[in-house]
Amino acid sequence: MIPAAFEYHRASSVSEALQLLQRLSDAKLLAGGHSLLPMMKLRLTSPAHLIDLGRIEAMRYIRQDGQTLAVGALTTHWEIESSQLAHSTAPALAEAASRIGDVQVRNVGTIGGSMAHADPAADYPAAMLALDGQIVAESPRGRRTIPSVEFFTGIFTTALAPDEVLVEIRVPATSGRTGQAYLKFPHPASGFAVVGVAAVITRDGGGRCTRARIGITGVGPAAYRPTAVEDQVTGSTLDEKAVAAAAAHAADGVDVNEDLFASAEYRAHLARVFTKRAVLAAAQRGG
Ligand SMILES: Cc1cc2nc3c(=O)[nH]c(=O)nc-3n(C[C@H](O)[C@H](O)[C@H](O)COP(=O)(O)OP(=O)(O)OC[C@H]3O[C@@H](n4cnc5c(N)ncnc54)[C@H](O)[C@@H]3O)c2cc1C
Structure with missing residues (x-):
């Protein structure tokens, strides 16, 4: 070819x-x-x-900028996966990077390319949504920052304008009793996410959830936040029964993808199962 x-x-x-x-x-x-x-x-x-863009070294970095993790668009998946700073400040992003394809893909593919491409089965979009991440784009008009919740607009489409270059990804650093997880059911041939779920869960001293952010990829035309699940998890004690009841809404209102490998019904089931697991894993990691 x-x-x-x-x-x-x-x-x-x-x-x-x-x-x-x-x-x-x-x-x-x-x-x-x-x-x-x-x-x-x-x-x-x-x-x-x-x-x-491959030789623009100034677009390749991982650094802390106050309470934010800043990642240059040309940073490879492997560089994010193996960054101590990424693991300590935005573990779900590092975990998503580590689950992409195979080592050859992770050595060459970049976070900016993945975000701009917006494959409906890509891993980062789920993590970016759960982390309330931002995308920085530059054009002749200057720089602008796009919240990830506004960035993924449909299948392979984003809020980037044709004359913009995605230059940076920004993610708030984790703090307090917050745990993060990214769990994925990979396609056995391609490695892409049949379903991938990122969860960022904050608890109070009594173990009750005070804030829940969840991002789901692979299920619909674009990654999304299941707000019904987030609302139901918030305020709960995060026991398995409560989380399962909330996760039952993971695919509500979504036009679920269907292909030779996974029917819409199976994919929606996986979305519910992996949402439950990701929320419980994040809650446990948060202490
Ligand atoms: C075998 C295989 C398995 C894979 N498995 C997975 C997987 O499991 N999970 C997953 O998430 N991905 C997977 N991928 C995709 C991989 O992560 C790619 O690296 C990624 O999607 C694109 O990044 P890239 O740097 O290669 O971008 P490119 O291929 O160079 O570009 C992709 C698109 O983004 C645009 N673009 C690139 N950089 C910018 C920028 N800075 N600003 C604006 N537009 C830009 C390009 O014009 C193009 O339209 C796989 C790929 C392969 C080949």
Whole structure:
């Protein structure tokens, strides 16, 4: 499978990438290439120009910025998975990174590429929603910050404008009696999430849940927050029966995906099972 002919451009900075995006028509940004190149080989997309971001070292970092974890868009899944800082400040993000594909994919694929691609079965979107993460985009008009809950707008679509480059991911650092978990039922062939659930659970001194944030991927056209589950978990003592009753609403109102591997009914069942497990795991990890 050979892609259609294209012209290759290497950007050495974000501003050069933005200029190239402005100047070239029918151009696409290239990061790790682990989603874009397969699509080009299948001729699902045939851009006339590729703008390679891969050498922009300034887009590759993991650092603490006050109470926020800041991750450059070009940071690979492996770099996030193996970062002590990511594990201590946003464990669900690091856990999601560690569950992506295989080691070859994690060595090359980037968080910015994954977020911009917005595959409905990608792992990060669930973690980003549960963590109340933000996406920073840069364009000739300057920078803007997009809450993750507004970022995923549909199947393979996001709130990014065509002239924007995703430059950074921002996640509030965990604090207090908060536990996080990302659990996934992987597709046996591709490794993508048939269902993936991230949970961030905060408890008070008596063990009662004071705040619940949950993100679910793989189930609908885009990752989503099951707010009915969050509402029912909040205020509960997080015993297994209460969490199971809340998790029963994990797929409510969702147009559940269906494919050769998993019927809509099976996927909705997995969503409920993995929501229960992720909430209980997060509660336990929070102490
Ligand atoms: C065999 C295999 C298994 C995989 N398994 C999983 C899995 O289990 N879970 C999972 O989540 N993913 C999985 N993936 C996808 C993988 O995580 C990709 O790395 C990721 O989806 C895309 O990242 P990339 O850096 O390769 O982006 P690219 O392929 O380079 O780009 C993807 C899209 O994002 C755009 N883009 C890239 N960077 C930016 C930017 N900074 N700003 C704006 N737009 C940008 C590109 O123009 C393109 O449209 C798998 C991939 C393969 C090949």
